[in-house]
Each structure stands twice: as C-alpha cells, then as structure tokens.
Amino acid sequence: MRFFFLVICPLMLTAHIAAAQACTQIGQTPQSAFPICGTKELKQASVPLCAGRKINMPSCRDAVPPTEFTDRNPFWYKFTCYQAGTLGFTITPNDLSDDYDWQLFDVTGRNLDEVYTNPGIQVAGNWSEIEGLTGANNTGTRLMNCEGRAYPKWSSMPTLQVGHDYLLLVSHFTNTQSGYELAFGGGSAVITDPKPGEFTRAAYRCLNNRITVKFNKLFRCNTLAANGSDFLIAGTNAVVTSAAGVNCGNGFDMDSVVLTLDRPLPAGNYTLQVKTGSDGNTLLDACDNPIAAGRSIAINVPVPQAVPFDRIAPVGCKPDMIRVLLSDAVRCSSVAADGSDFRITGTGPAVAVVAAGTKCSGQLTDTIDLLLNGPVYLEGNYRIDLIRGADGNTLISECGVETALGQMVPFTTKDTVNATFNNRVRLDCVYDTIFLHHDGAHGVNTWNWSFEDGDTRTEQSPVKVYTVFGQKTATLKVSNGVCEAEHTENILLDNTLIAAFTIGTPVLCPLDLATFTNESTGNITGHRWDFGFGPGTRLVTPQPFRFPMTARDQVYQVRLIVTDNLQCEDTAVHTLKTVPSCRVAVPTAFTPNNDGVNDFLYPLNGYKTADLLFRVFARNGQLVFESRNWAQKWDGKINGSPAPVGTYAWVLEYTDTELGERVFQKGVATLLR
Missing domain, CATH: 2.60.40 (Immunoglobulin-like)
Structure with a gap:
C-alpha cells in the first residue's frame, strides 16, 4: 500500500515525488485545520493531491517492508474536548475501493508542527492497507494499527481529556481526488462547544476609525458579513462599513473581528450590538450555533489625550x-x-x-x-x-x-572604565605574596578578581599568597554600575627551586664509577653533594666517583642540597648500592628448607643483564620453572608441591649490557633437603 518500493522500483518513486505538490491549501496543514462539530457530518467531495510530510511513528518502526508514514493528500481537523470520554468516528470513502488512514494527536499547549516529530503526542491511529471504511469504534482491539493488510481498519476508541485540544489527520493514501464523509458517534466524549457566544471585549481605535472585537469562542469565518452588517453601534450615527475576521486568510474560524466605521466616534459611551447581517445570519460556530442577535458590549471612547514624553530606557555604557x-x-x-x-x-x-x-x-x-x-x-x-x-x-x-x-x-x-591594575611580588622560600591594586578611577565601585586556582576576591586591593610557585594568572573585572571592563595579567613567581639529579646506575659492580647528572632548576647559587662516604663536593656536577667495595652489599644515600639567591634550600636524595660481584652464575646446589640460606635457585648477580630467560627442567624434560627476571627465584616447588630431591638442568640466556653481547649458558643444579 504505502510501500515505496525503494529497492524494486526506485524510478517510480522518484517520478511520483517529483510530480506531487506540497500540501499548502487551506485545511491541508495543521495550522489551517477545519473546526469540527461533533454533531455534524462533514463531507469532502474531493481531496487535493499533495506529497505530504513525514510523520515520526516509532510504534510502527518494525513494519516489513520498511514504511514511511506521511500526511499524504491530507485534510486536518481540530476540536476541543468539553467532557471527558471516548471518541468514536467513521471515515466513509466515496469510492469504497479507496484506502484512507488517520492519526489523532493531543496538541494541548504544543507547537502544531510537533505532529511530525513528537511521538509523545500521538493518541491513536490506523494505517491499515485494507480499503473501505475506517475509524474508531467498540469493535477495535488496539489504539494503533500500523501498515499492512494484517491490521484491521478499525481501532479502539481513544479516551479524551477535558480541556485538551486535538488534531485529527485524515490521509488519503490512494492517489485519487475522490472524497469521503467524516461522522462522529459511538463515544462518550463531548467535542461540541456548549458555551453560548458572547463578547469578551471591544475597543475603539481612532486611527482609521476601527473597533477591535474579541469573542469567547470561535466562529466560522464564512458566516461573517464582509460589509459589517452583523453589527450596529447604538448612540451614534456612525455606521459599520466593513468587517474582517482576524486570521481568516489562512484558516476557517476566528475569535476576533476588526470593524471599520464610516466616521470617527466622539468621546462618549456607546453600545456595540450583534444583529442578523445581510447574509441572513449572525456569526455561527462550527455547529451552526449563533451568537444571539442583541448581544452587546459597552464601548467607552475617552477624550483624546496627548501622549506625554516622560521616559527613556536606562542609558548604558558608551551609548550611541x-x-x-x-x-x-x-x-x-x-x-x-x-x-x-x-x-x-x-x-x-x-x-x-x-x-x-x-x-x-x-x-x-x-x-x-x-x-x-x-x-x-x-x-x-x-x-x-x-x-x-x-x-x-x-x-x-x-x-x-x-x-x-x-x-x-x-x-x-558614566565614564568608561579601565581594569588595568598594579601588582607587586614578594618572594620567599615557602610563601610568595602578590599585592594587587586597582586605582578605582572613573567611579569604579565593584571589583571582581579571579585567579588560575579558582580563588576569587571582591576587594579593591587583595593580597594573594602562594606556596606553589611558577606562572600565575590574575583577572580583574570592574564596574561603576554602568560601564564594565576586564583585564588579565600573567605574573611569574620565578623562585621555584627544585633539587633533582639522576645516577648512572643504582648498582655499582667492582671497578664501576658512580656518575651523577644534575637536573636541578631555579635561581641556584650553590650546590652541596653528600655521597654518604668521603668529603662530598660543591661542584655543579660531580666528577665520576668510586665507592669502596666490600665483601658484602653496601647501601649509600647520595644527597644534593641546592641554594638559591634568596638563601632558600631544597634537597634531593637517591639510594645507591655497591655489590662485591657482577659475574652471572647459577649455583650448583640449593636447599629450599626455609632456613634463610641458599633456599632458591636463580642466576646470581644479574645486574648487567637484559632480555634474560632462565629455565629449569626435571630429569624427564618437564619445564618446572621459567623466569625473565633474574631476581625471580625458583623455590623448589612444582605446581605448588615440593619437588623431589635430585638433579635439575637449567638453561640461561641474556644480553650483557656492558659488552652488548648475547650470552648462552646451561648446567645442572642439585636440589637438597
């Protein structure tokens, strides 16, 4: 039915869209919808053809094949619910082989174009492919029937809420101009306005001698006599010569009318009355209910007064x-x-x-x-x-x-203002202080300071204290109540002092010299190195230094103390270890009995190795241990259980970082308990 055959016949779809016209005729858009009377049957003899707009229908998104829902060849109808209840109606095509669809929207307080985009205002609908009568009655089983012949033509009756406004779309999918009849019945909701017609206000406008009139309900535009004969003004010889409904150019009904008189009205009190016009009626609503002849409203025309010149808008900054x-x-x-x-x-x-x-x-x-x-x-x-x-x-x-x-x-x-400010910096070892000041010129009476750390101040001369130094930012916004200005300055606290150094290697083998690289920053005026051995030095970067070697590992703390031009100090410390040997070797035996002596099997002294791989095998060739870190040790267990006493083969390979050579070794070790 409304499948566009996007794959099977794209040329047909292209031709159809190119030929169709936009839906712009009165009644074919939500904004120009027909007003509905719930007690009258509406007859549309023909339906103008137009392409329509896409409607977002997520409740039918799973249709197969994919379906695009549009208000194709539509007419729109509007009504208000005056008594809550169910809504029943019938759409009867003039040609029963035609396919008509419909959708009901709750548009209370909404932009009417939301009918195309907002699924949340959809109340009920029927897009069945079956031809003939459609609508909502008590035989329907669901509020929404989607695309396809599997869906019935009747939907269940939706429940309307009192005081809500609704739009009903009737879409003629069959691409002909044959019309239909729309009749309401079977439901309990009341959609016929029960109020009698009344004036709500009327005012005389002396320019062009017009009276603007407002009613309490909507009346059909085509029941207003254009010659103004529906109205008379008591108490004057002035005659209404024309009447125009407000917004009747793009709609069917109006609640406001502009009347033009043949002469000015002098100051005084008048009465505007409704009467039967030259068209044989007064104003009629959608159900042909009239505003009764004789209804009236008083109009007071005051003595014309001059408009005083006594006020201007507040004058801002730099007014032009x-x-x-x-x-x-x-x-x-x-x-x-x-x-x-x-x-x-x-x-x-x-x-x-x-x-x-x-x-x-x-x-x-x-x-x-x-x-x-x-x-x-x-x-x-x-x-x-x-x-x-x-x-x-x-x-x-x-x-x-x-x-x-x-x-x-x-x-x-007011004077324009300037937010430029002065600043003075006082540097110290722990606290740096910035003294800020604005001169307050040109009537400035508010100051708003903000800093890079999120701090804010409102005084004219704030004092800002820092314990972390470096680049800082101060922004000031000033105002004199009318004019504003803003200024930002970057302020460098250049007394950051950081002692830092690196060591060539954290482990010294016999004959190795310790080397140090000074990476300290700041306005440094002095260095003191303490190696934990010997007299130290005050050089910026020490000469390579030889630590004493002993028969055991020895740990030293190397300390650098730097002093800056403010006599502030900072200290950096690194730990360095000397070892008696850096020759890689694997023990020939070990005793994993947790006595703290020779409990593990691993490559000793692997300080100058890289890309190391150490493996241990049982006599049957089973791999029982593997490590890529020389300090990771085999504890003599296989899968968590103590390994049997005996001989185990090992294979070791690594790169000697000092010589840059790849080394391969293998041997056996005895596990003793």
Whole structure:
C-alpha cells in the first residue's frame, strides 16, 4: 500500500515525488485545520493531491517492508474536548475501493508542527492497507494499527481529556481526488462547544476609525458579513462599513473581528450590538450555533489625550542610541526620521540626535530609537527636550493630539572604565605574596578578581599568597554600575627551586664509577653533594666517583642540597648500592628448607643483564620453572608441591649490557633437603 518500493522500483518513486505538490491549501496543514462539530457530518467531495510530510511513528518502526508514514493528500481537523470520554468516528470513502488512514494527536499547549516529530503526542491511529471504511469504534482491539493488510481498519476508541485540544489527520493514501464523509458517534466524549457566544471585549481605535472585537469562542469565518452588517453601534450615527475576521486568510474560524466605521466616534459611551447581517445570519460556530442577535458590549471612547514624553530606557555604557519609551502609541508618521523632534543638551561632551527609528505596528509605535552622532564615553548630565521637528510637529497620538512642547527627560552617562591594575611580588622560600591594586578611577565601585586556582576576591586591593610557585594568572573585572571592563595579567613567581639529579646506575659492580647528572632548576647559587662516604663536593656536577667495595652489599644515600639567591634550600636524595660481584652464575646446589640460606635457585648477580630467560627442567624434560627476571627465584616447588630431591638442568640466556653481547649458558643444579 504505502510501500515505496525503494529497492524494486526506485524510478517510480522518484517520478511520483517529483510530480506531487506540497500540501499548502487551506485545511491541508495543521495550522489551517477545519473546526469540527461533533454533531455534524462533514463531507469532502474531493481531496487535493499533495506529497505530504513525514510523520515520526516509532510504534510502527518494525513494519516489513520498511514504511514511511506521511500526511499524504491530507485534510486536518481540530476540536476541543468539553467532557471527558471516548471518541468514536467513521471515515466513509466515496469510492469504497479507496484506502484512507488517520492519526489523532493531543496538541494541548504544543507547537502544531510537533505532529511530525513528537511521538509523545500521538493518541491513536490506523494505517491499515485494507480499503473501505475506517475509524474508531467498540469493535477495535488496539489504539494503533500500523501498515499492512494484517491490521484491521478499525481501532479502539481513544479516551479524551477535558480541556485538551486535538488534531485529527485524515490521509488519503490512494492517489485519487475522490472524497469521503467524516461522522462522529459511538463515544462518550463531548467535542461540541456548549458555551453560548458572547463578547469578551471591544475597543475603539481612532486611527482609521476601527473597533477591535474579541469573542469567547470561535466562529466560522464564512458566516461573517464582509460589509459589517452583523453589527450596529447604538448612540451614534456612525455606521459599520466593513468587517474582517482576524486570521481568516489562512484558516476557517476566528475569535476576533476588526470593524471599520464610516466616521470617527466622539468621546462618549456607546453600545456595540450583534444583529442578523445581510447574509441572513449572525456569526455561527462550527455547529451552526449563533451568537444571539442583541448581544452587546459597552464601548467607552475617552477624550483624546496627548501622549506625554516622560521616559527613556536606562542609558548604558558608551551609548550611541537613546530609546524613548512612550506610555501610549503615537503615529509613526509624526516622528521625524532625522530625529529633529528631539534635542540633547548637557554638561558633558556635545551630543546630537542624527536619526530616529520606529517599530511600527498598524501605523503606530510606542518606542522611538534616537541615533546619536557617536558614542558618549565620558560622564555627563544631559536632558532630551521634545521640540517641533523638521516635519512641523512634535509627537501626535493615535487620535491626532499633539504632545505639548516643553517636555523633557534628564539622563546621565558614566565614564568608561579601565581594569588595568598594579601588582607587586614578594618572594620567599615557602610563601610568595602578590599585592594587587586597582586605582578605582572613573567611579569604579565593584571589583571582581579571579585567579588560575579558582580563588576569587571582591576587594579593591587583595593580597594573594602562594606556596606553589611558577606562572600565575590574575583577572580583574570592574564596574561603576554602568560601564564594565576586564583585564588579565600573567605574573611569574620565578623562585621555584627544585633539587633533582639522576645516577648512572643504582648498582655499582667492582671497578664501576658512580656518575651523577644534575637536573636541578631555579635561581641556584650553590650546590652541596653528600655521597654518604668521603668529603662530598660543591661542584655543579660531580666528577665520576668510586665507592669502596666490600665483601658484602653496601647501601649509600647520595644527597644534593641546592641554594638559591634568596638563601632558600631544597634537597634531593637517591639510594645507591655497591655489590662485591657482577659475574652471572647459577649455583650448583640449593636447599629450599626455609632456613634463610641458599633456599632458591636463580642466576646470581644479574645486574648487567637484559632480555634474560632462565629455565629449569626435571630429569624427564618437564619445564618446572621459567623466569625473565633474574631476581625471580625458583623455590623448589612444582605446581605448588615440593619437588623431589635430585638433579635439575637449567638453561640461561641474556644480553650483557656492558659488552652488548648475547650470552648462552646451561648446567645442572642439585636440589637438597
């Protein structure tokens, strides 16, 4: 049915999409939906063809083959639930071989375009491939029927919530223009507005002699007589000459009407009444219920007043525009575009208005933007005087009353500010201190400091203390209540002192010399080396040093103390060991009895080896131990159990790091207990 045969016949799909038109006719979009009366049957004689838009239907995403759901050749209908209950309805095609689909959405408080993107507002639907009648009744077994002939044409009746607004999509999948009938019934919900029609407000607008009217409910646009004969005004000879429904250009109903009179209304009290118009009716709602003839609302037309010039928007920093705020609207045509209705004088730098801009709606504006001849950077006291401009008038109200001369509004400007600050650094061994200060010039009264470590301050002259030195960042934001500025400086605390060195090797074999590399940083003025033997040295980098060799391993602590130009000190320590032999050898016997003497079998003295591999085999050739670390030792166990007393073969290979040669050795060792 709505399978597009994306694989089987792509050329057909391409041709169909190219030929289809966008759905733009009234009633074919959610925004221009038909209003529904629950007691009336709607008849659509024909359906305009259009391509439609894709609807996100995750509840039907598993359709096979994949299906794209669209409001194809649609009409949309809107209604409100006035009594909660179930909704039943029937769509009867004029041609029973046609396939119609539908989807119901709850659009309460929603952007109507969400029907295409938001699955959360989908209430019920039916996209079955079966031709003929469809809808919602008590034979339905599920709220949503997806694509395919396996789904029935009837869905169960959804439950509506009182006060909620709904949209019903009727989509004509069969690509013909044959229409249908839509009838509601079988459910318990009430979707017919029970309220009688009433005025809610009406106001006279003297510009163009119009009355704007608001009703308590929606009425059909086509029941409004364009000549205004549905209305009369009691208490005057003025006659309504035309009536226009608000938003009737792209919809079927309206709740507001604009009436045009043949003459102005003088100040006084009037009554606007509804009567039967030249079209034979008053205004009718979707169910043909009228607003009763004789319904009325009072209209008070006050004595026209001038609009005062007495307020402007707050003036910001470096203003190049002043915004005039009016308590009521004036005619846009009364505002001279060159700004000559206004003059600025004051104690600060000379300022002139060079243009005036208006934001007009219906030929009226309540906001005027005065463009200045340049930004005002300095502090000053000013006043804006209203004068008669180059157009020969001041400001003229909607009702034609000119604002009197002599009105003015004072304002002040503030100096621009500078956030540049001073800093002074005091260095010490443990604590470094930064003294910061802003001069407070140009009326600055707030200071907001922030530092690289997240610390913040609000005083004018903060003191910042560090125990970790190096590069620091200080940012200051200042304000005088109007103008703001920001400044950042990087401050180097260059007394970081770190004692550091490396040793050539942590283990010294006989005849080896100890070497040291000094990696200390800072403003260093002195070094003291202590080798744990001998007198030490004060050289930056010591000469190679020979430690004494003994018959046993010996450990020495090598210490470097550095001093900087502030007489601060830091110390680094490394441990170094001397060994009596570095000749690699494997014992010929060992006794794993945990007496602390010769308990393990391993390569001795592997200090100058690399890529080592040591293996031990039983007499039957079984590998009982393997290690790639010479200090990892065989404890005389096989799979956790003590190995039998006897002879075991071993194989050792490694690279001699001093000579750069690969060495291979093998032998036997006796396990004794």
